[in-house]
Amino acid sequence: MIEATALTKAYGATTAVNELTFTARSGRVTGFLGPNGAGKSTTMRLVVGLDSPDAGTVLVDGVPYRELKDPLRTVGAMLDATWRHPGRGGRDHLRWLAATNGIPEQRVDQLLELVGLKSVEKTRVGRYSLGMQQRLGIAAALLGDPRVLLFDEPVNGLDPEGMAWIRQLLHSLAAEGRTVFVSSHLLPEMAQTAQDLVVIGRGRLIYQGTMDDFVARTSRHGVRVRTPHADELRAALTGQVEFTEEDGAFVVSGVDSDRIGQLAFDAGATLHELSPIAGSLEQAYLDLTREAVEFSSAVSPSEVTP
Amino acid sequence: MNLLAVERIKLFTTRSPWWCALITIALSVGFAAILAGATESTDSLTVSATQFGGSQFGIAVVMVLAALAVTTEYRFNTIRTTFQAVPHRSPALVAKAVVVGLVSLILGEIAGFGAWGLAVLMRPNDNLALTTGQDWANVAGLGLVFAFSAVLAVAVGIMIRHSAGAIALLLIYTLAVESLVQLIPKIGNHIHEWMPFNVANKFLVGSTPAGNGPPPSDSPLSPGWALAYFAGISIVFLLVALGVAKKRDA
Amino acid sequence: MTTTSNLLRAERIKLFSTRAPWWCLALALAAPLGFTALFFALAGPEIPATVGNTQLASGNGRTVLLVLAVLATASEFGWGTMRLTFQAVPSRVPALLAKVAVVGAVGAVLGLVVGFGSWGMATLVQPDADLALHSGAEWRSVLGQSLVFLFTAVAGVGVALLLRNVAFALTVVLVWTQLLEGLVVFIPGAGRHIYQWMPFHAADEFVGAGGFAGVPTQLPAAPLSPWGYLGYFAAISVALFVAGVFVTARRDA
Numbered sequence: 001m002i003e004a005t006a007l008t009k010a011y012g013a014t015t016a017v018n019e020l021t022f023t024a025r026s027g028r029v030t031g032f033l034g035p036n037g038a039g040k041s042t043t044m045r046l047v048v049g050l051d052s053p054d055a056g057t058v059l060v061d062g063v064p065y066r067e068l069k070d071p072l073r074t075v076g077a078m079l080d081a082t083w084r085h086p087g088r089g090g091r092d093h094l095r096w097l098a099a100t101n102g103i104p105e106q107r108v109d110q111l112l113e114l115v116g117l118k119s120v121e122k123t124r125v126g127r128y129s130l131g132m133q134q135r136l137g138i139a140a141a142l143l144g145d146p147r148v149l150l151f152d153e154p155v156n157g158l159d160p161e162g163m164a165w166i167r168q169l170l171h172s173l174a175a176e177g178r179t180v181f182v183s184s185h186l187l188p189e190m191a192q193t194a195q196d197l198v199v200i201g202r203g204r205l206i207y208q209g210t211m212d213d214f215v216a217r218t219s220r221h222g223v224r225v226r227t228p229h230a231d232e233l234r235a236a237l238t239g240q241v242e243f244t245e246e247d248g249a250f251v252v253s254g255v256d257s258d259r260i261g262q263l264a265f266d267a268g269a270t271l272h273e274l275s276p277i278a279g280s281l282e283q284a285y286l287d288l289t290r291e292a293v294e295f296s297s298a299v300s301p302s303e304v305t306p
Numbered sequence: 307m308n309l310l311a312v313e314r315i316k317l318f319t320t321r322s323p324w325w326c327a328l329i330t331i332a333l334s335v336g337f338a339a340i341l342a343g344a345t346e347s348t349d350s351l352t353v354s355a356t357q358f359g360g361s362q363f364g365i366a367v368v369m370v371l372a373a374l375a376v377t378t379e380y381r382f383n384t385i386r387t388t389f390q391a392v393p394h395r396s397p398a399l400v401a402k403a404v405v406v407g408l409v410s411l412i413l414g415e416i417a418g419f420g421a422w423g424l425a426v427l428m429r430p431n432d433n434l435a436l437t438t439g440q441d442w443a444n445v446a447g448l449g450l451v452f453a454f455s456a457v458l459a460v461a462v463g464i465m466i467r468h469s470a471g472a473i474a475l476l477l478i479y480t481l482a483v484e485s486l487v488q489l490i491p492k493i494g495n496h497i498h499e500w501m502p503f504n505v506a507n508k509f510l511v512g513s514t515p516a517g518n519g520p521p522p523s524d525s526p527l528s529p530g531w532a533l534a535y536f537a538g539i540s541i542v543f544l545l546v547a548l549g550v551a552k553k554r555d556a
Numbered sequence: 557m558t559t560t561s562n563l564l565r566a567e568r569i570k571l572f573s574t575r576a577p578w579w580c581l582a583l584a585l586a587a588p589l590g591f592t593a594l595f596f597a598l599a600g601p602e603i604p605a606t607v608g609n610t611q612l613a614s615g616n617g618r619t620v621l622l623v624l625a626v627l628a629t630a631s632e633f634g635w636g637t638m639r640l641t642f643q644a645v646p647s648r649v650p651a652l653l654a655k656v657a658v659v660g661a662v663g664a665v666l667g668l669v670v671g672f673g674s675w676g677m678a679t680l681v682q683p684d685a686d687l688a689l690h691s692g693a694e695w696r697s698v699l700g701q702s703l704v705f706l707f708t709a710v711a712g713v714g715v716a717l718l719l720r721n722v723a724f725a726l727t728v729v730l731v732w733t734q735l736l737e738g739l740v741v742f743i744p745g746a747g748r749h750i751y752q753w754m755p756f757h758a759a760d761e762f763v764g765a766g767g768f769a770g771v772p773t774q775l776p777a778a779p780l781s782p783w784g785y786l787g788y789f790a791a792i793s794v795a796l797f798v799a800g801v802f803v804t805a806r807r808d809a
Contacts, residue, residue: 045808045809048643048646049642049643049646050639050642050643050808050809051808051809052808065646066646066647068646071643071644071646072643072644077643079639079643080636080639082636083635083636083637083639083640084635084636084637084640085574085631085632085635085637086635087574087575087576088570088573088574089573092569092573093573095569095573096566096567096569096570096573097566097640097644099562099563099565099566099569100562100563100566100641100644100645100651101562101644102559102562140640322723337739340743341742341743341744344743344744344745344746344747345744345745346744346745349744358739358742359739362735362739363731363735363736363739366727366730366731366735367727367731370723370727374723469722469723470576470623470627470631470722470723470726471576473723473726473727473730474623474726474730477726477727477730477731477734478619478623478730478734481730481731481734481735482616482619482734486591486613486616489591489595489603489612490591490594490595490598491595491598491599491600491602491603492598492600493598
């Protein structure tokens, strides 16, 4: 479990993290979302004690990170896969890291197998592809078989197979009762991976809860109805339910499709389409973080090319 | 012309060249100030003594500046972008050497005249007027020596690509190896007479001893030819580096 | 396994698993031994075959070791592995102590090999010369290299911790040791006195190499005894390291 309470950190004049309070539960994959510059990486650095907060605390299983003996055995974090010396081999990179916390070398070999880097263990890390580097970082995080895991953009640079592999890995780690805290930009991926969600913007908490609640609560959803008997349907719906008309279809909100179907039948309107509009993570997220985007494009995409 | 502008922008938009430039001028002028301040009122400071700091420290720091201008491109892989834009490669690298060389030339002039000017201010009664040709070579020539040292350093940077390695090699060579070679019995002095920075020093200080400075250069060349020799060596290095860069993977 | 031995092992793996330290070690051995062989093979009366003179080129090994120590430390900041290290060892200081211990030990061993190796090389090249180690000064000049190299390594780690940047730290240490100390002597008046308090000159004085720097002017009587000079050099090196640790432990990683 990761518990942050009123966490605050400023770099010079910029407040990167502002009174941030959240909890990442064990046995769950908690997604950490936010626009660029929202403070995700800063928060993660604060969790593992690389930076010190100006105010507030963050505890890992009830203890500040710096008080952990052999922290790699409790918390495995991949904050940046580029934190490695390019002239060193993959195996040696893991070996020294394992040695600091007394983790046996067999574990290094085990993990190299797990992430699929055994064949290139002696190759200098500078020659690794982006995906290989990410996998090495993940192996490093798993070295101590930790109860708590933090990953900052783990699927960066992975091919679809790799992304599916990570997703499966994160789910199985969480299923084992570990706390898995993952930040990402890839919304579709996050939708499939995370069970809980923490959304921040401009250093502040915007949302905390389950993924399902988030999508359901904040996105527009309803039922889309198309019919050749528009007048009959309009008459039947008016006063009964809320609806709007768009692009030749009705969008009805607040009731499920069964009820609408019944109303239409009673009014004698034939239906050509009766489909629920699923709330999407992307829409929910964009709606919510619209205010908090630090670096947005002033020009809309259609204006870019002459 | 475009390439020169590109290299100029690259050079001036990161911090390390500015720091190196500042440190170069500070060391050159600062050392002159220290010498000027510490020399007894009965003694007289010579022109070449004022250039002491610049010719020793300044060359070293300028070479670091020049090497970094190249090696950081390799480290952050912007060299690939550069070679993508200029597939023939040499024009881009030559443009870089030219820009870095010109900047070093200007730095050298500022350092040289700055140090001399400060000494004149601090010791108006010493005979510090720039009378002989050698005096002028000493002060104004510092810029030229800086420029060719920078070109040499760019060449080394291209060949080695690694910041630490290039800096270590350049500094150890300039500051230690040439004097060390002098210690080798029998042949040492002969080799030393032809070593590039020793020869460059001949251009700057000529054959007259610098009073309270180190012994002058033992190069047999005249100052004019000494400069040509030094310039020639730096250009040869650059040509070799260009050949290497063209053939290698980026 | 105790935590200490864990950390020492980690630092040892770090140091020997990239190429740069190996190149430095090779050069740090080849240059002094090579130059010594050259000097003694070609020397006439200008280099008398004394024990002290067998160490003429040892200073080069010391310089390369300084580069090794700076690189081993400063590059960790550049590549981010210092942050990884602090993730693994959040109290930070033990990791830094382990690093200086490993680099220092390498320095000490290197110093031993360079000192004795140079001396041995000289005896090989000039077997007839009397190079037996009799006096304390002679032992100090050969064996003492080990201590000088040890504290040189400590100083290198310290400077790198303070400056955090490879290019900057290398430039500072190389310009300081190869140029600045030697130039200080030319400052009229106080120069010669200041020179006698320069740390690497102090190290030279301990191993009897004080006269090697080619300083032409006469120096006043040395203010410290050779062992006093070692103590002074050691104190400065340790102070640099302690300052480096202090700064690194408190800052954001």
